[in-house]
Amino acid sequence: MENEIRVGRVPARHEVEGEALLVVDDLRTSFAVAAGSVKAVDGVSFELYRGHTMGVVGESGSGKTVLSRSVMGLNTSANATTTGSVLYAGDQMIGKSSKEKKILWGAEMAMVFQDPMTSLNPVVTIGRQLTEHVRYHLDMGKKEANEVAVALLQSVHIPEAEKRLDNYPHQMSGGMRQRVCIAIALACGPRMLFADEPTTALDVTVQHQILNLLAEQQRDRAMAMILVTHDLGVVAGRTDDIMVMYAGKAVEKAPTGELFAHLRHPYTQGLLWSIPKVTQAKHTRLNAIPGRPPNLIDPPSGCKFAPRCAYAQDICRVEEPTLRSIDTPDHVFACHFPVGTPEGEEAFARNVASDYPPALAAVGKLRASEEVVG
Amino acid sequence: MAGSGTSHLRPADEVLLQVTDLVVEFPAGRGRSVKAVSGISFDIAPGETLGLVGESGCGKSTTGRAILQLPKPTSGSVVLDGEDLVSLDSKSMRQRRTRLQMIFQDPISSLNPRRMIGDVVAEPLNVWGPKDKDEQWNIVARILDQVGVDPGPARYKRPHEFSGGQCQRISIARALVTDPQLIICDEPVSALDVSIQAQILNLLDDLKTEHGLTLVFIAHDLAVVKNISDRVAVMYLGKMCEISEADELYEHPAHPYTELLLGSSPVPDPSIDVNDVRVIEGELPSPLNPPSGCRFRTRCPLADERCAAEEPIMRRVGEDHFVACHHPLIEPWPDDATIATPVALGSNQNGGSPTV
Numbered sequence: 176m177e178n179e180i181r182v183g184r185v186p187a188r189h190e191v192e193g194e195a196l197l198v199v200d201d202l203r204t205s206f207a208v209a210a211g212s213v214k215a216v217d218g219v220s221f222e223l224y225r226g227h228t229m230g231v232v233g234e235s236g237s238g239k240t241v242l243s244r245s246v247m248g249l250n251t252s253a254n255a256t257t258t259g260s261v262l263y264a265g266d267q268m269i270g271k272s273s274k275e276k277k278i279l280w281g282a283e284m285a286m287v288f289q290d291p292m293t294s295l296n297p298v299v300t301i302g303r304q305l306t307e308h309v310r311y312h313l314d315m316g317k318k319e320a321n322e323v324a325v326a327l328l329q330s331v332h333i334p335e336a337e338k339r340l341d342n343y344p345h346q347m348s349g350g351m352r353q354r355v356c357i358a359i360a361l362a363c364g365p366r367m368l369f370a371d372e373p374t375t376a377l378d379v380t381v382q383h384q385i386l387n388l389l390a391e392q393q394r395d396r397a398m399a400m401i402l403v404t405h406d407l408g409v410v411a412g413r414t415d416d417i418m419v420m421y422a423g424k425a426v427e428k429a430p431t432g433e434l435f436a437h438l439r440h441p442y443t444q445g446l447l448w449s450i451p452k453v454t455q456a457k458h459t460r461l462n463a464i465p466g467r468p469p470n471l472i473d474p475p476s477g478c479k480f481a482p483r484c485a486y487a488q489d490i491c492r493v494e495e496p497t498l499r500s501i502d503t504p505d506h507v508f509a510c511h512f513p514v515g516t517p518e519g520e521e522a523f524a525r526n527v528a529s530d531y532p533p534a535l536a537a538v539g540k541l542r543a544s545e546e547v548v549g
Numbered sequence: 550m551a552g553s554g555t556s557h558l559r560p561a562d563e564v565l566l567q568v569t570d571l572v573v574e575f576p577a578g579r580g581r582s583v584k585a586v587s588g589i590s591f592d593i594a595p596g597e598t599l600g601l602v603g604e605s606g607c608g609k610s611t612t613g614r615a616i617l618q619l620p621k622p623t624s625g626s627v628v629l630d631g632e633d634l635v636s637l638d639s640k641s642m643r644q645r646r647t648r649l650q651m652i653f654q655d656p657i658s659s660l661n662p663r664r665m666i667g668d669v670v671a672e673p674l675n676v677w678g679p680k681d682k683d684e685q686w687n688i689v690a691r692i693l694d695q696v697g698v699d700p701g702p703a704r705y706k707r708p709h710e711f712s713g714g715q716c717q718r719i720s721i722a723r724a725l726v727t728d729p730q731l732i733i734c735d736e737p738v739s740a741l742d743v744s745i746q747a748q749i750l751n752l753l754d755d756l757k758t759e760h761g762l763t764l765v766f767i768a769h770d771l772a773v774v775k776n777i778s779d780r781v782a783v784m785y786l787g788k789m790c791e792i793s794e795a796d797e798l799y800e801h802p803a804h805p806y807t808e809l810l811l812g813s814s815p816v817p818d819p820s821i822d823v824n825d826v827r828v829i830e831g832e833l834p835s836p837l838n839p840p841s842g843c844r845f846r847t848r849c850p851l852a853d854e855r856c857a858a859e860e861p862i863m864r865r866v867g868e869d870h871f872v873a874c875h876h877p878l879i880e881p882w883p884d885d886a887t888i889a890t891p892v893a894l895g896s897n898q899n900g901g902s903p904t905v
Contacts, residue, residue, distance in 0.1 A: 234745075235713070235742050348605075378604045378605050378769045379814055379815070380809075381604075382813070383812075383813040383815075383826070384828060386823070387823070405743055406743055406815060407817040408814075408817040409815050411815070411816065411818055411821075412818070412819045412820075412822065413823055435818065435820075445744065446743060446744060448747075449744045449746065449747035450743050450817055451746075451747070451770075451773050451775065452816065452817070453771055453814055456796055457775055457776065457777075457778060457779065457795040458754060458779075460751060460754070461776065462747070463748045463751055467714060467745065542755060543697065543751035543752035543753075543754070543755045543756075544697035544752065545697060546697060546751065546752075
């Protein structure tokens with residue numbers, strides 16, 4: 176499906192039907208810091224097809240943002256090391272120089288960031304920020320580029336687009352700014368869009384509008400999209416697949432419907448249970464996950480989620496589980512005692528019976544002041 | 550929406566805080582002024598949590614701050630325990646401050662990065678509490694323990710050594726040390742992950758039971774507000790749309806705005822088609838030049854000429870459920886308890902079928 180606003184690039188250059196646009200294999204990114212090496216992404220693999228959306232879910236510090244930055248090759252600081260393989264349309268991204276990547280950034284893959292205020296330059300007009308890479312990648316003149324910019328602003332539903340070109344970011348509301356950021360990301364017709372917590376800084380009403388806009392643009396342009404968020408409520412109903420990350424690893428990965436129907440990893444369950452729902456009565460005790468994500472310099476041995484896990488047994492603290500499947504081959508998870516299986520339920524019941532704090536938290540019986548431990 | 554009227558207020562002797570006709574204006578240059586809050590009234594009973602919901606710019610934070618007289622409201626009254634805070638001079642107001650505390654949205658920037666946690670939490674006591682350091686520390690340690698921060702190691706640490714969730718716990722401890730009657734929580738969980746958000750909501754609920762706290766909880770996420778609140782008030786562009794007991798509001802929203810807000814809340818269930826949900830189109834109009842009549846009419850699916858001409862008044866639609874709308878989604882009660890609104894009941898249902 177081509178869109179008239181999509182300009183410049185000849186479509187369907189490399190893509191062959193049925194071949195993944197993005198193949199990530201054993202991607203690892205670490206940052207050298209004084210205290211050691213922070214393994215922010217620790218062996219993540221996935222595939223993404225054109226026109227598909229993948230949600231990446233996890234808490235702060237789970238590595239989801241570093242993952243998308245690593246795929247795009249944006250971790251250019253001197254202390255960052257990225258290994259593994261990222262094949263974009265058959266082209267290896269790892270090891271490309273910044274100069275080579277610059278040709279791809281904006282034109283082939285683009286990113287929408289969390290905070291629309293800080294990702295726009297406050298002293299440059301919207302028009303100039305929109306036309307900057309249109310002129311760079313597509314070699315357009317000023318007038319032509321301005322016409323493209325107006326069309327782009329209209330496509331993200333910004334009223335009076337012509338007038339907006341001379342505006343500065345502070346003259347727009349948060350939702351409008353995020354629309355501008357999306358327009359900038361879409362300007363050169365990328366085939367791969369990363370949206371890193373695009374609505375976390377916004378109101379629920381605006382969040383809904385922005386997510387709908389992203390979905391609409393993704394459909395119209397048949398882009399592949401990675402939607403990074405900490406809220407399972409945001410990705411439900413808007414993604415084809417979901418990958419749940421914890422401590423730099425993918426702990427569960429499945430098609431969206433399958434994940435919600437048969438979630439297997441206790442962490443996924445914990446995330447889902449933490450969300451207050453409008454259908455619950457007021458003052459419903461939330462089944463919080465106690466503690467917080469581990470220190471990635473010196474993570475716990477065995478399963479990294481074990482100290483916070485309501486299902487954890489002795490083996491979990493020693494042996495790290497690997498990704499496996501029991502339902503369908505495309506639903507994988509890394510857990511010794513999966514949710515909804517006899518061994519998992521048994522482990523959970525055992526932990527509740529022995530007053531193990533994470534298990535008590537999962538049944539809403541732990542005092543909130545004790546939820547920090549772990 | 551744009552609701553005025555005070556029919557939803559309870560008798561003054563049953564409530565801890567009563568706010569009537571609160572107006573807060575800010576100068577906007579060239580002789581103009583922004584009416585951030587334009588005439589809202591509500592009350593809070595002791596031990597109750599009132600949720601204030603609305604989009605950015607609806608005046609919910611300004612309302613919270615006006616209760617604390619930061620800044621003093623332009624007009625209206627804020628009566629705490631039978632005493633009007635607006636009419637107090639600054640010295641007497643300062644003495645009342647121990648009874649009112651606030652928790653802010655950004656946990657990290659609301660703590661001074663150069664001070665140690667023990668001192669940050671003890672600061673309110675320096676002003677109003679015991680001056681003896683050991684006595685102060687006893688109080689601080691007890692409160693830190695209650696919010697789930699290990700007091701010993703935390704005492705000499707600085708805010709950057711803690712995560713966002715921990716910093717929010719410390720902010721809550723600081724608000725609690727003076728043993729306040731009322732705490733204003735201004736989006737205390739909006740900057741946190743869902744997992745940490747759940748911990749903080751549970752904590753506030755526990756503390757409320759233990760300390761008998763009365764809370765004003767400001768947030769834009771309806772699901773969060775429902776979890777923590779006994780009553781919920783929905784605001785739009787400086788006015789009150791609807792106020793109700795929490796469960797009732799979510800089951801039977803009476804204001805079209807509330808219904809649309811409910812639809813926008815993300816639900817972790819893939820079987821719900823996100824495209825089926827009606828969304829609020831457009832953006833909040835400028836508070837410099839608000840729409841005439843009902844302020845929501847420019848975005849309301851039920852709006853007609855009457856909404857442009859006449860501002861709706863709070864009317865009762867349930868036992869503890871009031872709405873300011875000409876076309877409420879629930880049939881209003883007969884005009885006995887409400888301020889006289891000469892409206893025939895049959896005529897205000899055009900287009901709006903009750904949604905349950």
